Amino acid sequence: MVDQVATLPSSREFNPWPVGIFICLLVLACLFLAPTIGVMLSSIKTTREIAEGGLWDIPTRLFLGNFVEVLANPAVHRYFLNTFLVTVPATAASIALGVLAGYVFSKLPFWGSNLLFLVLISGMFFPPQVILIPLFQFFNSLGLIDTLWPIIFIHTALGIPICTLLMRNFFATVPNSLREAAILEGANEFQVLTRVALPLSLPALAVLATLQFTWIWNDFLWPLIFTQSDEKRTIMVGIVNLKGQYSVAWGVQGALSLVASLPTLIVFLFFQRYFIKGMTMGAVKG
Amino acid sequence: MANLILRNVSKAFGTTDVIKSVNLEVSHGEFVVFVGPSGCGKSTLLRLITGLEEVTDGQIIIEDRDVTYLKPSKREVAMVFQSYALFPHLTVAENIGFGLKLSKVPKDEISARVKEVASVLRVENLLARKPRQLSGGQRQRVAIGRSIIRQPKVFLFDEPLSNLDAALRVVMRIEITRLHQNLGATMIYVTHDQTEAMTLADRIVVLNEGRIEQVGSPLKLYENPINRFVAGFIGSPAMNFIKGTIDTDDNKMIARLGPYTMEINKPNLNQGMEIEVGIRPEHIAIVSPEEGILTAEVEIIEKLGVESMLYLKTEASEELLTVRTDPKHTIGTGDRLGLKLPESELHFFDQKGDLV
Amino acid sequence: MEKSAWIWRVVFLAAPVAVFSILVLWPLFSSFFYSFTNWNGFNPNYKFVGFDNYAKIWTDRLFLNAIINTFVWMVAAILLPTLLGLGFALLIDSNVPGGKVFKSIFYLPICLSAVVVGQIWTWIYQPDWGLLNTLINFFLAEPLNYPWLAKPDTSLGSVIIAWSWQQTGLSMVIYLAGLTSISEELLEVCEIEGTSTWQKIRLVLVPLLTPATVVVIALSVINSLKGFDILYIMTGGGPFHSSDTLAMHMYNESFKKYMMGYGSAISVVLFLLALVIIGIYFRELRRLDEIYG
Numbered sequence: 001m002v003d004q005v006a007t008l009p010s011s012r013e014f015n016p017w018p019v020g021i022f023i024c025l026l027v028l029a030c031l032f033l034a035p036t037i038g039v040m041l042s043s044i045k046t047t048r049e050i051a052e053g054g055l056w057d058i059p060t061r062l063f064l065g066n067f068v069e070v071l072a073n074p075a076v077h078r079y080f081l082n083t084f085l086v087t088v089p090a091t092a093a094s095i096a097l098g099v100l101a102g103y104v105f106s107k108l109p110f111w112g113s114n115l116l117f118l119v120l121i122s123g124m125f126f127p128p129q130v131i132l133i134p135l136f137q138f139f140n141s142l143g144l145i146d147t148l149w150p151i152i153f154i155h156t157a158l159g160i161p162i163c164t165l166l167m168r169n170f171f172a173t174v175p176n177s178l179r180e181a182a183i184l185e186g187a188n189e190f191q192v193l194t195r196v197a198l199p200l201s202l203p204a205l206a207v208l209a210t211l212q213f214t215w216i217w218n219d220f221l222w223p224l225i226f227t228q229s230d231e232k233r234t235i236m237v238g239i240v241n242l243k244g245q246y247s248v249a250w251g252v253q254g255a256l257s258l259v260a261s262l263p264t265l266i267v268f269l270f271f272q273r274y275f276i277k278g279m280t281m282g283a284v285k286g
Numbered sequence: 287m288a289n290l291i292l293r294n295v296s297k298a299f300g301t302t303d304v305i306k307s308v309n310l311e312v313s314h315g316e317f318v319v320f321v322g323p324s325g326c327g328k329s330t331l332l333r334l335i336t337g338l339e340e341v342t343d344g345q346i347i348i349e350d351r352d353v354t355y356l357k358p359s360k361r362e363v364a365m366v367f368q369s370y371a372l373f374p375h376l377t378v379a380e381n382i383g384f385g386l387k388l389s390k391v392p393k394d395e396i397s398a399r400v401k402e403v404a405s406v407l408r409v410e411n412l413l414a415r416k417p418r419q420l421s422g423g424q425r426q427r428v429a430i431g432r433s434i435i436r437q438p439k440v441f442l443f444d445e446p447l448s449n450l451d452a453a454l455r456v457v458m459r460i461e462i463t464r465l466h467q468n469l470g471a472t473m474i475y476v477t478h479d480q481t482e483a484m485t486l487a488d489r490i491v492v493l494n495e496g497r498i499e500q501v502g503s504p505l506k507l508y509e510n511p512i513n514r515f516v517a518g519f520i521g522s523p524a525m526n527f528i529k530g531t532i533d534t535d536d537n538k539m540i541a542r543l544g545p546y547t548m549e550i551n552k553p554n555l556n557q558g559m560e561i562e563v564g565i566r567p568e569h570i571a572i573v574s575p576e577e578g579i580l581t582a583e584v585e586i587i588e589k590l591g592v593e594s595m596l597y598l599k600t601e602a603s604e605e606l607l608t609v610r611t612d613p614k615h616t617i618g619t620g621d622r623l624g625l626k627l628p629e630s631e632l633h634f635f636d637q638k639g640d641l642v
Numbered sequence: 643m644e645k646s647a648w649i650w651r652v653v654f655l656a657a658p659v660a661v662f663s664i665l666v667l668w669p670l671f672s673s674f675f676y677s678f679t680n681w682n683g684f685n686p687n688y689k690f691v692g693f694d695n696y697a698k699i700w701t702d703r704l705f706l707n708a709i710i711n712t713f714v715w716m717v718a719a720i721l722l723p724t725l726l727g728l729g730f731a732l733l734i735d736s737n738v739p740g741g742k743v744f745k746s747i748f749y750l751p752i753c754l755s756a757v758v759v760g761q762i763w764t765w766i767y768q769p770d771w772g773l774l775n776t777l778i779n780f781f782l783a784e785p786l787n788y789p790w791l792a793k794p795d796t797s798l799g800s801v802i803i804a805w806s807w808q809q810t811g812l813s814m815v816i817y818l819a820g821l822t823s824i825s826e827e828l829l830e831v832c833e834i835e836g837t838s839t840w841q842k843i844r845l846v847l848v849p850l851l852t853p854a855t856v857v858v859i860a861l862s863v864i865n866s867l868k869g870f871d872i873l874y875i876m877t878g879g880g881p882f883h884s885s886d887t888l889a890m891h892m893y894n895e896s897f898k899k900y901m902m903g904y905g906s907a908i909s910v911v912l913f914l915l916a917l918v919i920i921g922i923y924f925r926e927l928r929r930l931d932e933i934y935g
Contacts, residue, residue: 017839021738028730029747035762035807036750038773042765055771097658104654108647120658123666125920127868129889130913133902134672135665136683157665160658189650218755220871225897236757240875243761250765257758268753272746275753279812280819338830359836371827374934375849385835387845416933436835 042254043067050250066255075230076259079238083217086148086234090155091212095205097156098163103193105164106171107179117168124161128221136225150226151234155216163208166278170204171197207278210271214264235260289314289472290335290440295344297330297496304330306496307344312440312474312489317466320476321483322493323519328476331493332442335474336365349439364433365442368449370425372417372432379404379413382431403431406468407461423454427461434469443475447482459485480520484508492516514639517564523595523610525564525633528603532559544602548579550629554642561642562635567595567610569631572617578624582607584617598623673913676906683902695907705908707883708891711798712867712915715887718799719866722806724858727813728851732843734814735821745818749811756808760875763804767791794884797877801885805872809865813858820854821847853930860923867916888912 042055044063049055070076105117139150174197182192198205223234233241239256246252268275290312297305305327312318320328333339335346337358346354353361372381380387382403383396391399404410407427417425426446433441443462447455463486466473477483483490484504492499492507492515500507500516511517517525530543532555539555540547541563555561575581582598585606594613597606607625617623634642677695681688699705730748734741751759766773767790779785790800828850832842848855870889873879879886879894886894888908896905 017736018738021733021736022740025730025733025738025740025744028733029744032748032751032807034773035759035766036754038765039758039762050771055765056773056776097661100654101658104651108651108654110648110651116655116659119667120662122920123662125864126670126916127864127870127889127909127912129868129870129892130673130909130916131666131669132892133676133683133896133906133909134669137672137676137681137902138669153661154665157661160662160666164658189647189654193654214753218753218757220755220757220874224874236755239761240757253761257761261754261758264753264755268750272749276749276815279752280815336830336834338833357836358830358833363834365830365834367827367831369825369827371825371831373828373831373846373850375852384831384845388835388837388841418933418935432831 039254039257042250043258045251047249047251051248055250063251066249066251067259069249069252070255070259073242075238075242076235076256078231079233079235079260082148082232083234083236086151086155086223087213087216090152090159090216091209093152093156094159094163094212095208097160098165098167098208099193099198099205101160101164102167102169102171103189103197105168107174107176107192107197108189117164121161121165123158124165128158132221132225139226145226146228146232148227148232151219151222154222155212155219159212159216162211162278166204166208167201170201174200203274203277206271207274210267210275211278213267214275217264289316289349290474291345291347292331292335293345293347295331295334295346296342297327297334297339298342304496305334308496308498310491310498310501312472315470315472317473317475317486317488318491319483319487319489320474320491320493321478321480321519322499324478326493327496328478328493329444332365332444332474332476335361335440336363336442337361362436362439363442364436364438364440365444366426366429366433366446368445370417370422370429370449372425372428374417376416377413378409378415378417378420378428378431381417381428382413382435384432385436399435400431403435406434406465407431422450423458426450426458430462430465434465434471439472441471441473443473445477446475448477448479455482462486481522484520490520492519494519511564511633512641514562514564514635517633517635517641521566523567523608525566526570526607527605528563528565528607530561530563530602532557532561543580544600546580546602548627548629550632552634552642555634559642560637562639563627564633564635565627565631567608569628570607570609571626571628572596572609572611572615573624573626575622575624578626580625580627582623582625584619584621584623587617587619589613598625600625670913673906673909676903677910679903679906681902681906682900683896684900688903691903695904698904699907699911704883704886704891708886708888709911711885712887712889714798715802715805715866715869716863718802718806719809719862720859722802723809723813723862724855726806726810727858728817728848728855730810730814731817731821732847735818745814748814751808752811754808756871757875759804759808760872763800763807763872764791764876766804767800791877792881794882797881798885801873801876804876805866805869808872809862813862816858816861817851817854820851824850850934853927853934856923856926856930860919860926863919864916867912867919888915 038055041059042050043066044059045055046063046065101120105113135150135154139145144150178196179192182196187195218236220236223237227233227237230241239260242256243253246256292308292310295305295308296303308331320331322328330339334341337353337356341354344354345352348361348363373384376384379397379400383400386396386399400413401410404413407430409424409427409431412420412424412428417428420428429446447458450458459482475486487504489501490504490507491501494515500512507516507520511520514527518527528543530541533540533542534557535547539550539552541550541561543563580600580602582600584596585599586597588595588597591613594611594615596609596611596617598609600607609625611617636642678690678692679688680691680694734744738744769775769787769789774790775786775788778788790796824847828846832846837846868889869887870893873885873887873890877885879890889912892905892908892912895901895908
């Protein structure tokens with residue numbers, strides 16, 4: 001009886017979906033990459049080649065004159081130095097402050113701490129233009145216009161929301177019993193933070209460092225408002241300024257954009273995982 | 287007539303064989319329970335039947351139809367998941383009617399059939415709620431509702447009660463039995479809980495390391511396990527096992543269990559054989575220390591009300607022996623007792639673990 | 643114990659709260675203050691002008707223009723990055739080979755500066771040799787050479803597309819995170835019940851992604867309010883204010899015309915707009931939490 005039933009031997013069906021999806025993605029990816037590729041192409045072509053409509057042609061030779069021009073320009077060196085002088089301290093300071101606040105909100109909550117936390121992280125959502133004028137007035141009265149100080153301070157302050165949020169969420173995953181055990185051993189809160197909580201939160205620090213570095217490096221608004229002389233410009237304001245100097249030198253502009261993006265591109269390539277994690281965590285939990 | 291046939295069904299993930307050539311026939315309307323320790327392959331076997339996993343080798347037949355390479359939806363099976371798997375954005379009614387909506391059944395008919403199913407499962411007054419507003423037991427009823435509305439050929443349950451608390455589990459167990467009686471449908475049920483297996487099943491399939499160890503009715507498995515694994519797995523508290531050797535003394539066959547000996551009469555045992563003797567806790571008889579074959583000291587007493595469990599230290603084995611007794615006895619911790627092991631209740635297993 | 647805990651709370655919170663209060667909270671309230679003055683940015687002898695700045699808003703043709711453009715931008719922000727991000731996420735989530743590479747490609751623009759993105763896209767729209775016109779000319783007999791950014795009809799739309807190009811990667815990763823958080827068993831139910839691909843997307847995936855959608859939309863809308871750099875680079879709000887947004891208009895009034903009092907009033911409007919959006923956002927999050935947990 002059982003032997004009779006094995007009729008209709010079905011075979012594996014061919015599934016056309018993965019192939020279609022792959023081709024679809026490939027086309028989209030090419031479209032998405034086109035703008036970036038355009039800049040790369042421009043940077044290795046001469047101005048004449050571009051002006052004659054040859055930007056999108058496959059390059060026949062590697063023209064490095066644009067990069068030579070950019071890298072030999074002392075103004076570019078200054079912009080880079082200034083940007084580092086802003087980015088590194090502001091990144092470090094905002095993370096340090098976020099660690100302190102995040103620790104309290106996660107491990108030492110108190111009556112009203114949730115409200116204070118909400119106030120702090122709401123800073124993430126508001127357009128920076130809202131505080132532009134008072135800050136301009138504030139640093140003007142301190143005589144700090146056309147220095148890097150306002151930019152460092154402001155980025156430190158504007159980084160507090162995201163740093164506090166991520167650190168609080170990460171510290172929440174550190175078991176309370178670890179803190180209690182350390183305190184029973186005689187540690188104080190600062191020792192708990194530096195010896196127990198922080199070593200367990202290194203991934204969070206990596207996430208924040210990549211996020212903050214990228215944002216501050218790429219920022220345009222604050223240096224635009226607070227710097228005036230060429231000596232104090234950061235790279236993003238600088239390349240906009242240099243556009244005038246190289247007004248039709250498209251290739252130099254392309255090389256300039258690439259060089260200016262290089263640090264963040266490197267961060268993206270090596271720390272992509274942390275970057276994406278930070279972006280989604282900040283967004284979803286926020 | 288067979289409703290579901292598994293023929294030499296095998297499954298490998300990479301180089302790991304998870305299911306090793308399983309053969310099974312399930313008749314119409316039968317309630318079959320797959321039971322085994324975690325990692326034995328019982329859930330994988332269920333997923334092979336649904337089609338969520340594809341077999342590496344073998345054949346699956348449902349109602350005379352070879353479904354081995356058919357998509358899950360073409361197999362006319364329904365599955366109830368451990369986590370209920372209800373759609374959080376749909377109401378109870380929409381969850382139950384989900385499959386009908388997919389196959390474009392008219393709205394009136396869907397709502398009529400949903401009401402019918404809901405009344406069978408007594409969730410009529412919950413139809414407008416979302417899953418998050420339901421208790422665990424209610425969610426499980428809704429999940430069952432979604433599976434019965436399509437009148438599938440085979441119902442599959444993947445540990446459906448393990449997320450419920452103990453009291454609710456007993457209630458739902460009875461519900462499922464009642465449902466099975468009402469629908470008369472073929473049901474396959476996976477669990478790691480052998481009490482669930484014993485109470486629900488027409489037939490139990492004991493799985494271990496991807497193989498079927500034994501198939502049979504609950505009582506048959508309890509009384510006549512064919513190997514050491516099934517003997518140890520079925521029954522709670524578990525069967526006692528004592529290692530020993532077969533010997534002869536004055537032309538009589540004896541079993542040496544540690545320092546103790548007992549006369550036995552088993553023609554298929556040979557002298558010098560290393561064996562393991564199994565006996566269920568309720569079959570060990572307590573006598574005075576002089577009368578007993580074994581002497582034991584009471585280490586722990588668990589009073590369960592309807593019965594008491596004694597955990598006894600003997601020289602026969604490292605493990606404590608479990609004995610099930612009447613709760614009205616006056617035995618105390620530290621007492622010395624004699625034990626008798628009635629030969630008719632003994633199970634002898636050879637070194638490979640097979641019943642001799 | 644409790645007393646020492648309070649000492650630590652104060653010690654730990656002092657610096658972050660002080661910095662945040664001085665550089666974020668206090669300026670926020672100061673904006674309200676300045677919005678009632680006629681301060682020009684330099685002269686300390688400014689006067690209180692009451693609600694004059696707010697009254698001016700309703701007669702300022704450029705303000706109305708800016709607010710319409712801002713709403714256009716917000717609607718586009720809801721549609722473009724959200725739908726594209728959802729589409730990309732669904733495609734990538736289907737276990738396609740090279741999924742990780744595709745993910746990186748779509749995500750790459752987010753780590754570029756708005757300045758660089760602005761420049762890249764300025765070139766795409768370049769009338770003579772830009773990619774867009776090159777592509778269009780490919781199909782036309784006569785070269786079009788349309789100056790996309792220099793025409794009032796297309797300037798805003800062109801900038802929004804460039805901005806969406808950058809924003810889509812962010813939406814995509816949020817949707818991808820949402821997709822991975824959908825329980826495997828729910829997808830298996832779909833297989834057993836026999837959903838078609840389209841039914842699965844429409845009836846199951848998109849509804850289950852509602853929390854992610856709320857986050858994506860909120861983020862896109864909030865980022866559209868912040869959108870300034872890319873506008874500044876690509877069009878500067880022009881031509882003829884055709885791509886002015888609130889943020890751009892505020893910058894022009896404050897730092898080009900030095901009407902800081904009026905600029906503050908615009909920034910207060912911007913703030914209130916953001917406040918409403920954030921309010922809706924948090925309310926939706928709480929409502930969804932009751933359904934999706």
